[in-house]
Amino acid sequence: MHFYSDNTAPAAPEVLAAIQSANQGMARAYGADEWSERLDSAFSSYFGRPVRAFAVATGTAANSLALATFTPPYGEILTSADAHVIHDECGAVELQTAGARLTRLDTSNGLLDAGVLEDWLADHPASVHSTQPSAVSITQSSECGTVYTPSQVAAIAAVCRERSLALHMDGARFANAVASLGCAPGDVTWKVGVDVLSFGATKNGALGAEAVVFFDPQRAADFELRRKRAAHLFSKMRFLSAQLLCCLEGGFFLANAARANQLAARIAAAAGSRMLYPVQANAVFLRFGPGQKDELRARGFGFYDWGPPRMQAARFVVSWNQPQGDVDALCEALAGWN
Amino acid sequence: MHFYSDNTAPAAPEVLAAIQSANQGMARAYGADEWSERLDSAFSSYFGRPVRAFAVATGTAANSLALATFTPPYGEILTSADAHVIHDECGAVELQTAGARLTRLDTSNGLLDAGVLEDWLADHPASVHSTQPSAVSITQSSECGTVYTPSQVAAIAAVCRERSLALHMDGARFANAVASLGCAPGDVTWKVGVDVLSFGATKNGALGAEAVVFFDPQRAADFELRRKRAAHLFSKMRFLSAQLLCCLEGGFFLANAARANQLAARIAAAAGSRMLYPVQANAVFLRFGPGQKDELRARGFGFYDWGPPRMQAARFVVSWNQPQGDVDALCEALAGWN
């Protein structure tokens, strides 16, 4: 019973079918194929405004290249203390930006607060001696399984605008956030001031496909060159694009996310006071008593520890295809300890 | 009729089947799955010695990360004037090495000569003021459709060893070279002094999968960290690994390459004195008279120009699935002009 991460899941059957169907005959390489050429318009429909979208294969590629477009080498990116870009990308942002700095701000339940951002900026006036604040990166849904409301994003964006900072959203689990909010994709992105989104598909059913979406096409600037240089311009790009098109255009994608969220909510209900953070998407964070994590593992549950060892906490992520029985079993185990 | 490149071809049916078959249930992410864990041994069998192999998704990733493992930021990589790493990777090697230099040496028919390398090194003694020669990169089969013999590689490797330079082989079309030479994969790599190989699968039938193969496992060093940082550690790594395993273990892979080589040889025969370089793999380079390239294009042949415009030359690459009819038509068109 894998609760390690939603990336332990296989690809959705709809995605494999899309790849199969794209695998017919010759097609121009490097994005000059019919699938890739439809990407901008498919994302524009999805978001309800003209955007530019670029396919890449990993979330780390999406994040690091998106941020590099807005951040000079002497720039500074303000992000949450829990951010994936800080903890799980082995310096990818630093590589693609040629050495810009990631600075951690305190969060509440994994969510960055506009006031905290504003205070930090007031307390750190830039000079020729300092790195230069250039962008803010937030994660939706967050690394703690919580979800920013549109108004929370708007408040952050207002601070960004005033300071000429770009606002990046790491949407590795964007579908889970949209399903949780019950809003349109645009409601929590460009309408509230997001400049660029890492749109995640892999965790929610793709084989390996993400997109970088620029809400102002003018600002895509030199992204194409950066993607190529980072070795993320695929020769057989049609296979990435076909995955993304099918996720955008098939109802299964939102349904997958909604299902995972609902199963996570059931775990939350069973966990009661063990919860570290509100469960608003498909991840649940729990604290345990001595020996309890070992016991769960002995009973066949796979999951990662969370936080410093002495916290005795753990993370459970529900995948799009998580067998309902896994969740039933976990709920039962947790309920037995209450 | 696409002769642009072998990357306009679709994936081979065997590869799609392998992906389908890997798409069952949960699997640990980031390479802790059963397919990825079999990669080293599959490549070791393929090459006839213990190696370490790392899957990546693009040839540019393979080349740039392989070279970065052996080249410090102040290093210099000596390569052929036609090299893909120079002309077609938008500075990827410079990115991954943090600024090492690629230096072009003259070639004969796209092949670097050991004597040219030796002379260059003698003429450019290193000092604290210069970049430091660190690696040599050769392409097999070459960007000009020619193939290094084992003894040509051995001669280059001897110069490398004497100067403590690493020897990298860009094998984007390694299968075509092996099919052309009729040798074992080890015969033209580690047995003749190659340190690290970019093993190409995409052009010869994969969806998108390449491998970096270290012939001395000790020297893989920090490759894993570099791959992650470059955003080329895939979460659903099983799909890359499954592609590679199927290429290594299925007879179709060598057969695909051999077929493409044979069709290219037929074009060569029809082209006669138009040929710029000997045709030893699956690419043919031809020079034309005024208007002839336009005429070919008007007749439905798709291909890229080669060299400076005034050369009036063109490149034709035969794909693994190239319809025989395409080749017949091209041969006929060429023969009509002789």
Next chain:
Amino acid sequence: MHFYSDNTAPAAPEVLAAIQSANQGMARAYGADEWSERLDSAFSSYFGRPVRAFAVATGTAANSLALATFTPPYGEILTSADAHVIHDECGAVELQTAGARLTRLDTSNGLLDAGVLEDWLADHPASVHSTQPSAVSITQSSECGTVYTPSQVAAIAAVCRERSLALHMDGARFANAVASLGCAPGDVTWKVGVDVLSFGATKNGALGAEAVVFFDPQRAADFELRRKRAAHLFSKMRFLSAQLLCCLEGGFFLANAARANQLAARIAAAAGSRMLYPVQANAVFLRFGPGQKDELRARGFGFYDWGPPRMQAARFVVSWNQPQGDVDALCEALAGWN
């Protein structure tokens, strides 16, 4: 009355005389001159063991190049939250390391504690997904005007050794620390586990000269190439070296530092409860009431604010040549408010 920083001071007369005396006739460039060739032995005498020393012109060059020698691009450098390398070098460390990360640890009075370091390491186990802890950087005397005792440094070094981290000391004000401790230079460096020191001379009387000192000559590794590439190998290197030799060999250097420390101690005594941190070297940090900083400025005192604006704090640094009258005046002003 400049209390902005000790770098507002001129060069000491001894230093100008040394430059004058080195300015005789031709001398081989790039360090092959008689002054530069004496550098290693002069620093070896100064520290009481064989070392390798490299002249550079700025403290930022010393810090960033020293750290780059020990830190790979995917590395992480643990340092104090107040560190100069974080706040005042505009990303120089990131540039020279090709993107390694600086991580801030909490300090007490500007001093990093071995226990805090140990806890952080325990709480952040490294994996392929994370940056890799590679070095620790501490500042002596610290950015808060405090001084590490040899045993405090030894405790940090013990944690470093266990985790194979290099220990770097930013000694921009090393002479002030040595004068404060009354110890030999070796007592607070190599004898207690420091691997590499940025030895500062500029603030204490040089025109512009610092040195990077490797206590294990083997580990100087590729420093010479990194210095050249960073454009810090001077053609007329004799002038940097002559400054350093004169600082190492002239008694004035320690005397300058001791004098500045004593004047700072007088300010501390006058400031009483305004002090933010113990005054152990030549810098004094004070908090003020509303309007008091303005009033001091109106009376001709020049100094920088410290910390976030709402703290109403300020930093006063005493220079080697600070007129005693400046200090008298400041003491009097402060005493008037007590």
Next chain:
Amino acid sequence: MHFYSDNTAPAAPEVLAAIQSANQGMARAYGADEWSERLDSAFSSYFGRPVRAFAVATGTAANSLALATFTPPYGEILTSADAHVIHDECGAVELQTAGARLTRLDTSNGLLDAGVLEDWLADHPASVHSTQPSAVSITQSSECGTVYTPSQVAAIAAVCRERSLALHMDGARFANAVASLGCAPGDVTWKVGVDVLSFGATKNGALGAEAVVFFDPQRAADFELRRKRAAHLFSKMRFLSAQLLCCLEGGFFLANAARANQLAARIAAAAGSRMLYPVQANAVFLRFGPGQKDELRARGFGFYDWGPPRMQAARFVVSWNQPQGDVDALCEALAGWN
């Protein structure tokens, strides 16, 4: 008798006097001093138009930072095959540009020809796969001791303008070029299309000071941040600025250069047919017969070999303070072999 390089010379007495005179009392650090604040206007007078000028301490810093201002990481800089930025800066340009590429174009007598540049650009159309031509760098006087006429520079600049390339001039020996041409400094720079100049002072009498001069102040852009990050913003900046002011404003500077040029011309006359290139500034390149270089060295002449060993050539550079007797002796030795 040192003919190694003009950087074996000491500083001119005028320069030391200027430093001495700047060494009075406190002065704001990092360029907020009275000398530094006068730099822009002094350079503007020197060049006859409003410019922005930034002091750095080495020519490599000037070149690499100037080029980094105009070249993105995926950019390409076209330069002469003999260029200092290629051969003698250990990858500094690659460091500061975060990996841009230096491409060597053939030269005639060390001078890049506009036609060669134009042909190269025509033969190398840029695409998303290639690095992007961004700047051209020429050296004045050149690494071969020759000098571009204003009209030669203008022809190169015309090609640059058409292709939106920046034009950089490495003026490590700019004074020698100006003395040779007998023109005003502006005549061979901004009036003929140069965008940015590395203005050299060190070789012609400074202790260690160069300037980066932007002829369009708007384009200085983020230079200040790049200089700081490269560790070339000096705390005691007054000493760099004082050197530059004294070179710009003192007649000795041009006189020094003219004297060195004239002595070089005398060597050229004595060398006759040994000359490799026309002698137009202060460097002379000669070819020798077997054993002759050894013999010269045995007679006390110090100089560097030039080119590959089998060329048996050598470079002689005349310094601003070269004793006339050194030149007499060399002329005599050469004449004896004719």
